[in-house]
Each structure stands twice: as structure tokens, then as C-alpha cells.
Amino acid sequence: MSTLFQPTALVGAIALAMGFSTSVSAQDSSNVVNASLDTLVVTATRSEEKIKDVPARISVIDEKTIEQSPITDLPTLLTKEAGLTIKQVGGYGQTASVYLRGTNSSHTLFLQDGMRSNIATIAGTNIPLFDLSDIKQIEILKGPASVQYGTDAIGGVIQLISKIPTENSIFTTIEAGEKNTYKSILGVDVAEDGFYAQIRGQRFETDGDQIIANDERKVGFDQKGYSAKVGVEKEAYGLSAELKENKGTGDYFSYGSPKAYDFLNRLYNLQSRINLSNSLTWNTRLSQFEDQYNVVKGSYPSIVNTEQQEIDSNLKWQFSQHQNVLLGVEYNKTQAEKVAAYIGDEGFNSDNETIGYYVQHQFKNDIFSTQTGVRVEDNQQFGTHTVGQIAARYFATQNTSFYANLGTAFRAPVVGQIISEPAWWGGNPDLxxxxxxxxxxxxxxxxxxxxxxxxxVYQTKIDNLMVSDSSTGWKFYNLDKATFTGSELGLKWKQDNLFANAEYAYVQPKNDDTDEDAPNRPRQNFTLSAGWDNGVYGFTTSLVAKGPSKDLQEIPGYATIDMNAYWQMNPHVKVFTNIKNIGDTTYKAAWNNEVNSYYLASGRLASAGVTFRY
Incomplete structure (x- = not known):
């Protein structure tokens, strides 16, 4: 298993990079940066505001970065953020966990246009299976957000926000590369006098990578899907309807034997805004998210389904020039089901309902930006929880600001953590x-x-942390306390067409019961991105470096380098190229106790593509 550069293999890839390209933003050129001060975000407060006013740390992956490589999946994009760690057991379509500021993978809430997309049968979500073809912006809010969103948001929130067309357009993008990897996208946008419609269709396929160190077999992945959105945006009101479906199949290994799964995720979203007066705005969202994950190859097939229905309605009152208050109620019903798929198999069917009431106050002037809030959430299975937040940003000068953020949060166990049958699932009803x-x-x-x-600098203390390990046969149990302490330091530079962005993050994820680090979290993380962009040509090189961490075995640190470039030949044609992991570093990602070997992360993938737009 080599971690060295392979010069011969790189000759073709570098030649490819010299001739083709992809879109890189000169303003936000790294894959994840803190965004320009005028960037608008919605995740921190549920309403649109400039990122410079948010009294918390929030990062943005912008549209140009997402478009620079259509074949790039969500775990790869998130890896470029120093403040979080991705543990992915292989490449495309393989299980991935997100550890935001050192907290557990279940402590990050994923939203799609406001809709909760965490899965009730597992402690997390199926992020490798999300498609990004219609996504405008990905917002990463660090720190507690249970006041705004309820359960799960202990470490933070990652929200995928879809596009709203602003002009008439039709386009197609094709990107192809090594390992028989390709993706094609077809899109149509219509916008006229506030009315808009959008359609996207996509298809992705790859032969994949070797994912087990002592097994040369590769695991493939393919998916296809579509999204459609129609709506209207007027000064007095707004209304939108959205439908998104993504499905496919993937290979994986379990107990040394090859297996395969089918998946389908589908989102329905209806949103409305009514300006009742100049100072009063009423927003309502009705959503449904479905996730199906079916093992179709192997000794023990299984069918696991989750369906969530959600209604959120809030009233925003701008009662003075500098102050507003937000009052809202949110209802969620989740049903999780495992279907008995063979003789002797045990299934389960469980549902849960929650209803949360929240209030938030904001004050903004030239010197202060504050945010305070309280949420009371009633969980059908686990009772009532009250959480709060108080945060403020102080603008000492036009160019300098300081902020402080104090918040509480909670997370209720999901079905997959509490069911006691089948016993091998690891559930504990006493959690x-x-x-x-x-x-x-x-x-x-x-x-x-x-x-x-x-x-x-930050610290998060968690009581009753839910964990599972080999000492209990992978059955979940509560720890008394855990403490996550860390810091982040970033530097951004832009001069004419040149730019550079660097971020260093340190976290100590301590289990207070044992005084040891929690697994899968490297203490040190560093990212660096630099390049040149004049709007016609652009080139970027990015470095990601992660320190060692603990799993069932020691996981060594690693460093990878990505490159991308583009040429906007004319307003209608853009050509681009990407080289992921240019050194073909086959680093270890996790320990597989079943086959006594390591999972490997993806190797090099060189690709090129073209976009035609009219």
C-alpha cells in the first residue's frame, strides 16, 4: 500500500489538466471558505442575513465550487472543511460519517431546503447518496442549533439549498474520467416576471475503487435522478413546490464477501411566504422525505425504509428598525420500518412524533448583532426538552468584530438505537x-x-452521550459525560486575480469516563487552497491534511492534493478538468474488524468535462 507519488501515472493526468478545465470562484475559491462578507445565509436564524452579521461561525460552499466537478460527492466537498472530519469507508456510495467539531456523527443535522434528512434507522444520514445537481449553496453552521431545529443539532447543521432560476437557460454538462467514471446533467430554467420553473436530470456511474487493503476487488456505484421546482416570488408573497428523486445501486463488502444495495431518496417540499404587512411575514413549509435502503446481494438481504413528514410555520415581526422576533411551531412525524426479507428474519415498525415551539429575538445596528432564543420540544417517546441560546457579535471597527455564543441542545435516540429485536441491531430501549x-x-x-x-475557540459538554463498541457487542449505551474542546484559525487573501485560503483546526474529543480521545477524530486538521482566476481562465490547487486518530486500530494521518482548472471559451461553452488526490495516496480510513484489515480511501481520479449553455 503506497503513499508515495507515482510520476508515471501522473503524466497523463497533468497533460489533461493543461488542456481542459472547471469553474472556480475567484472570490470563494477554496472548496469551503468563510465566504465573502456580503454572502447571504439562512441556516443560522431561519431568515436571510449577511454572513458578517451572524454571531456564530458559518462556512459556505458556493455554487461555482459545487459546479467545478459534477462527479464530486458531498463527503468529498465536506472534507475540505478543516472544522470537521469525514470518515468514509471507501469511495463513491460507501458509508460516510461526519464529525463536526469533534462531536458524534449523529450530532450534525442535515437539511435539504429546510427539511430534516437524517435517517431514523441509523445515527446519521446517507450523505454519499445525496445528489448535488440542483444545489446552489451548502451552509455549514458550527455550534448548537436546537433552538432553531430541535433534536440532533448538537455539533451543528449542514444545509443543502437548491437554486431558484433568475433567467431563461438550457444547459448540459458532461464529465468523464478514470475508472469508467462519468456524470451527465441536463437542465432547463425558466424565469419571467417573478415566476420560475426548473428541471434537472442526471446520471452518474463509476467502476469505483478498491476499499479493503487485503482485497483487490473494486466496488462500483451508479445513480440517476431528477428534480423539478416551480414557484413565484413577488414582493407581497412567494410560493414554491419542489420534487426531487435520486436512486441507484452500489457495491460494498461485509464479512469478506461482496454485497450490493439499492437506494432511493425522495423529497417533496411546499413553501410559502406571505407579507401580511410591512413588518409582519408568515412563512410555512410542508415537507416529506423518504429514504429506502435495500440490501439485494448477499446471504442476508434486508429492506429498511424511513419516511418523515414535517410542517413548520412561523411569524416574523419586525417591530422596530433594529429588532425582530420570530415565533414558530414545528411538527415532525417519523416512521421507520425494517421488512422481514427472508425466513427467520426479524423486522420492526416504529413511529414517533415531535412538536416544537420556538421564539427568537434579533437586534442589529452598526455596533451589535444579537440573537437569543428558546425552544420547547415535546417528544412522544422521550418527553419534553427546553433549550436556549444567547449570542452576540460586536463590531469594534468597520473591519473588526468579535462574537460570543452560548447554547444548549439535545438529541433523542432514533429507532435504530432503541429497538431490542432483532438483538444484533444493537438497540437499547433504556437509552x-x-x-x-x-x-x-x-x-x-x-x-x-x-x-x-x-x-x-469553543467547548461542548455532553451528558448521556450515546455510544456503542465491541465491549458490549455493539449495543448502544450512555456515557456520563464527554467534552469536546477546540479552536479554529483561518486566513484568506485575494489580490487582483490571485487568491489563497488556509484554515487550521484543533479539537480534543475527550471521553470524560476514560479520559481518552473519542474514535475517528484527528486532533489536528489543515486545509490550504490557492490559485488564479480572471473569469475566463482559472486554476486552483487544494491541500487537505489530517492528523492521526483512533478507531478499533490506530488510523495514521494523511495529506492529499487536488487540482482543477477551467476555460470559459465563450458565453456558451466551458471546458474543465479535475484531478482528485493527484498523488494517488491510498491512505487508511478505518479498521474493518470483520476481515482484519483497513478500509482504504479513494485513489487518484483525473477527469475532464464540458458545459454547453444557451
């Missing part, structure tokens, strides 16, 4: 909900010569 309190201080400072520096 208690997790409760947390987080403290954070940070600053942002703009200097001369296009330099910006930012930093944060």
Missing part, C-alpha cells in the same frame, strides 16, 4: 436522550492588501 451545553468565542478581522483573518 436516555443526550443533552449538551456549548460555549464559543470568535473574531473576524479584515486587513490591508486583501487579507482577512478569523478564529474561534
Amino acid at each position: 436516555k436522550p443526550e443533552e449538551s451545553v456549548s460555549y464559543e468565542l470568535g473574531f473576524d478581522h479584515a486587513m490591508a492588501y486583501g487579507l482577512q483573518v478569523y478564529g474561534s
Whole structure:
């Protein structure tokens, strides 16, 4: 297993990069940056505001970054953020877990246009299976957000926000590369006098990579899907209807034998806005998210389905020039089912309902931006929880601001953690909900010569942390306490067409019961991205470096380098190229106790593509 560069293999890839290209933003050129000060975000407060006013740390992956490589999946994009760690046991379509600021993979809430997309049968979500073909922006909110969104948001929130057409357009994008990997997208946008419609269709396929160190077999993945959105945006009201479906099949290994799964995820979303007056706005969302994951190859097939229905309605009152209050109620019904798929198989069927009431106050002027809130959530299975937040940003000068954020959060066990039959599932009906309190201080400072520096220090304490390990036969149980302490420091620079972005993050994820680090979280993470872009040509090189971590075995650190470039030949044609993991570093991702070997992360993938737009 080599971690060295392979010069011969790189000759073709570098030649490819010299001739083709993809879109890179000169303003937000790294895959994940803190975004320009005028970038608008919605995740932190449920309403649109400039990122410079948010009294918390929030990062943005912008549209140009997402479009620079259509074959790039969500785990790969998130890897470029120093403040979180991705544990993916292989490449495309393989299980991936997100550890945001060192917290558990179940402590990050995933949203799609406001709809909760975590899965009730597992402690997390199927992020490798999400398609990004219609996504405009990915927002990463770090820190507790249970006041805004209820359970799961202990470490933070990652929200995928879809596009709203602003002009008439039709386009097609094709990207193809090594390992018989390709993706094609066809899109149509219509926009006229506030009315709009959007359609996307996509198809992706790859032969995949070797994912087990002592087994040369590769695992393939393919998916296809579509999305459609129609709506209207007027000054007095807005209305949209959205449908998204993504399905496919993937290979994986379990107990040394090859297996395969089919998947389908589908989102229905209806959203409305009514301006009742100049100071009063009423927003309502009705959503449904379905997730199906069926093992179709192997000794023990299984069918696991989750369906969530959600209604959220809130009233925003701008009662003075500088102050507003948000009052809302959110209802969620989740049904999880495992179907008995063979003789002797045991299934389950469970549902749960929650209803949350929240209130949030904001104050903004030239000196302060504050956010306070309270949420009371009644969980049918686990009772009532009350959480709160108080946060403020102080603008010391036009170029310098400081913020403080204090918040509590909670997470209720999901079906997959509490069912006792079948016993091998690992459920424990006696689990208690997790409760947390987080403290954070940070600053942002703009200097001369296009330099910006930012930093944060934080600590999150969690009671009743839910874990499972080999000592209990992988049955879930509660720890008394865990503490996650860390810091982040970033530097951004832009001068004419040149740019660079760097971020260093440190976290100590401590199990207070044993005084040891929690698994799968490297203490040190570093990312660096630099390049040149004049709007016609662009080139970027990105470095991701992660320190060692613990799993069932020691996981060594690694460093990978990605490259991308583009040429906008004319307003209608863009050609681009990408080289992922240019050194073909086959680093270890996790320990597989079943076959006494390591999972491997993806190797090099060189690709090129073209977009035609009219």
C-alpha cells in the first residue's frame, strides 16, 4: 500500500489538466471558505442575513465550487472543511460519517431546503447518496442549533439549498474520467416576471475503487435522478413546490464477501411566504422525505425504509428598525420500518412524533448583532426538552468584530438505537436522550492588501452521550459525560486575480469516563487552497491534511492534493478538468474488524468535462 507519488501515472493526468478545465470562484475559491462578507445565509436564524452579521461561525460552499466537478460527492466537498472530519469507508456510495467539531456523527443535522434528512434507522444520514445537481449553496453552521431545529443539532447543521432560476437557460454538462467514471446533467430554467420553473436530470456511474487493503476487488456505484421546482416570488408573497428523486445501486463488502444495495431518496417540499404587512411575514413549509435502503446481494438481504413528514410555520415581526422576533411551531412525524426479507428474519415498525415551539429575538445596528432564543420540544417517546441560546457579535471597527455564543441542545435516540429485536441491531430501549451545553468565542478581522483573518475557540459538554463498541457487542449505551474542546484559525487573501485560503483546526474529543480521545477524530486538521482566476481562465490547487486518530486500530494521518482548472471559451461553452488526490495516496480510513484489515480511501481520479449553455 503506497503513499508515495507515482510520476508515471501522473503524466497523463497533468497533460489533461493543461488542456481542459472547471469553474472556480475567484472570490470563494477554496472548496469551503468563510465566504465573502456580503454572502447571504439562512441556516443560522431561519431568515436571510449577511454572513458578517451572524454571531456564530458559518462556512459556505458556493455554487461555482459545487459546479467545478459534477462527479464530486458531498463527503468529498465536506472534507475540505478543516472544522470537521469525514470518515468514509471507501469511495463513491460507501458509508460516510461526519464529525463536526469533534462531536458524534449523529450530532450534525442535515437539511435539504429546510427539511430534516437524517435517517431514523441509523445515527446519521446517507450523505454519499445525496445528489448535488440542483444545489446552489451548502451552509455549514458550527455550534448548537436546537433552538432553531430541535433534536440532533448538537455539533451543528449542514444545509443543502437548491437554486431558484433568475433567467431563461438550457444547459448540459458532461464529465468523464478514470475508472469508467462519468456524470451527465441536463437542465432547463425558466424565469419571467417573478415566476420560475426548473428541471434537472442526471446520471452518474463509476467502476469505483478498491476499499479493503487485503482485497483487490473494486466496488462500483451508479445513480440517476431528477428534480423539478416551480414557484413565484413577488414582493407581497412567494410560493414554491419542489420534487426531487435520486436512486441507484452500489457495491460494498461485509464479512469478506461482496454485497450490493439499492437506494432511493425522495423529497417533496411546499413553501410559502406571505407579507401580511410591512413588518409582519408568515412563512410555512410542508415537507416529506423518504429514504429506502435495500440490501439485494448477499446471504442476508434486508429492506429498511424511513419516511418523515414535517410542517413548520412561523411569524416574523419586525417591530422596530433594529429588532425582530420570530415565533414558530414545528411538527415532525417519523416512521421507520425494517421488512422481514427472508425466513427467520426479524423486522420492526416504529413511529414517533415531535412538536416544537420556538421564539427568537434579533437586534442589529452598526455596533451589535444579537440573537437569543428558546425552544420547547415535546417528544412522544422521550418527553419534553427546553433549550436556549444567547449570542452576540460586536463590531469594534468597520473591519473588526468579535462574537460570543452560548447554547444548549439535545438529541433523542432514533429507532435504530432503541429497538431490542432483532438483538444484533444493537438497540437499547433504556437509552436516555443526550443533552449538551456549548460555549464559543470568535473574531473576524479584515486587513490591508486583501487579507482577512478569523478564529474561534469553543467547548461542548455532553451528558448521556450515546455510544456503542465491541465491549458490549455493539449495543448502544450512555456515557456520563464527554467534552469536546477546540479552536479554529483561518486566513484568506485575494489580490487582483490571485487568491489563497488556509484554515487550521484543533479539537480534543475527550471521553470524560476514560479520559481518552473519542474514535475517528484527528486532533489536528489543515486545509490550504490557492490559485488564479480572471473569469475566463482559472486554476486552483487544494491541500487537505489530517492528523492521526483512533478507531478499533490506530488510523495514521494523511495529506492529499487536488487540482482543477477551467476555460470559459465563450458565453456558451466551458471546458474543465479535475484531478482528485493527484498523488494517488491510498491512505487508511478505518479498521474493518470483520476481515482484519483497513478500509482504504479513494485513489487518484483525473477527469475532464464540458458545459454547453444557451
